[in-house]
Amino acid sequence: MKKITAFCLLLVAMSGGFSQTFTAYTSDDGLVDNWVNGVAVDSDNVKWFATQSGVSSFDGTTWTTYTTADGLVYNDAKCIAIDNDQNIWVGTDFGACKFNGTTWTTYSSADGLVNDGVTYIAVNQDGKIWFATYGGLSILDGTTWTNYTTLDGMSSDLINFIAFAPSDLTYIGTFGDGFMTFDGSSFVAYNTDNGLIDNAVTSIVFEGSNVWVSTLYGVSRFTDEPSWAQNYIATDGLYYAMVRDMLVDDFGHIWFAIYADYILEGGLTKYNGTDWITYTQDQGVTGVIMKRLAKDINGNIWVATGDGVTEINLSVNAPLLSDHDNLTFFPNPSNDVVNFSFAGNITGISVSDISGNIVATLSGTDKNLDITGFAPGLYFINYIENNTPKSQKLVVY
Incomplete structure (x- = not known):
């Protein structure tokens, strides 16, 4: 059932007090399955969850579930995204599905998708749908498909993350060959030879002039490619080096979703520019396997885990006076x-x-x-x- 845990701390570096409430949601509350692979939020602040047994949505009160019985091509949903028209996109091992609020439509390699194994879906400002797959990159612009593979200059066809930078570059993460930038015509590859901490890239976020790249062996940060500013592992403040996803919250803090292995349980680490703060089950995080992060309209963070979903409600209290004299x-x-x-x-x-x-x-x-x-x-x-x-x-x- 839903469990709420309050956790308060003082973030001196940001000159303010922040009260954080952790709320857990599981299959007891209406989630179709506790193994949640992805999360997305639509313009009505409805949360959508990709699980291994179908898709669930939550409007704050009511849970709704969609499976193959409703038109989903396959119940094991690997990822989820929402386009500019508020259509729901779900990636599976058997293609991608679009839900327009009424019906599900499946897109596969027979329709133009480069490969049926969809690992990640992203939507850019122009409304184009980008698909990371086991066989390359696909872009859907209306009804037109454009595909890219290693034959077109990509460093790998095994891709699992897509992020759009403010500079109009697209960053593409791979399973074992680092990441690429794409300017619309050519790809540039970056890997451990350039200073990246590990080649198994899991996510990429942008914070000011910094680009953060998470991997299965730590996080790299750079400001002016290919000059790497810093690599971070567990001894630097991360709870554990196996980072699955990252998110920048409305206060400029960076959240790291830490995956678990057979030795250590996972959790969340937050970096506020000075301090590293870790949250685990002791603070109210659901489970030990963190997978994906999303931010809702109110700035709250939703964490997809292997044991359900955690909502982190970020509120502010006790505003403090700036400590500069003049x-x-x-x-x-x-x-x-x-x-x-x-x-x-x-x-x-x-x-x-x-x-x-x-x-x-x-x-x-x-x-x-x-x-x-x-x-x-x-x-x-x-x-x-x-x-x-x-x-x-x-x-x-």
Whole structure:
């Protein structure tokens, strides 16, 4: 049955208190199967789960299940995604299925898919559906299929992850040959020869100017390919090196889903830029096998595991005053008006998002900033003090 566990901690590095509640959902609550391979969230904040026995959806109250009896091509769903028209896409070993809310439609190699073994599905801003398979990459644009394999320059046909960077590059992870970037015409491969910690890539996320690549033997971070900034393993703060998925939350923290093996149980690790914090069953995480992560409309995190689903409700309390002497602002985190106080020679005050885009500016006489129109996430207060550029973090929730 549903189990709720509260866990509170103070994140000093982000200058605010965060209260986190872990809620577990299993087959006792309505999930079709506890072995959950993937999770996605639609525009109505309905959560969709790919399991080994079919697909379940949860609108916050009601669970609904879909299986082969409803038109799904195969019950063992490997992955799940939602396109720009809110169609549900499910990958299986027998092709991909699309659910339009009424009927299921199957797409296989006979229809243009490069291989029937679909391991991951992603949708870009243009609405194109990208399929990672055991036999290459497929892109569906309306009714037109475009396929890529090693014959087209890919480093491997065994691919299992796709991510779209802000730079318009597409990152493609492989099972054992590192990852590739794709600019629409050519592929560039990166692997351990370039400094990647391991060639079995499981996920890729973007945080500011950083690209994080998770593998089955740790995580690599780089800022300017192919110059690797840092590799991380268990001794650096990860709970365990076998990372299955990653997610950047609305506060700019990075979450790592740690898979289990025969020796060690899995869990979740969060990195806030300074500290590594681990959550396991003791804190309320469901089970010991973490698989995939997704973020809902409210910024809460959903964890697909081998023992059900965990919802991590992220809320903010006890906002604290910024601890810089000459430029202070509060509350932080905030979702309303931020109040500023200046002392000394402060000039050039601006606010930028994690991509470096300037979203607001302040003069030396401005004492408050209305952020009600800001999207939730991590921002930076940039300014010059005595001819020295400085920056502080602001969290909008």
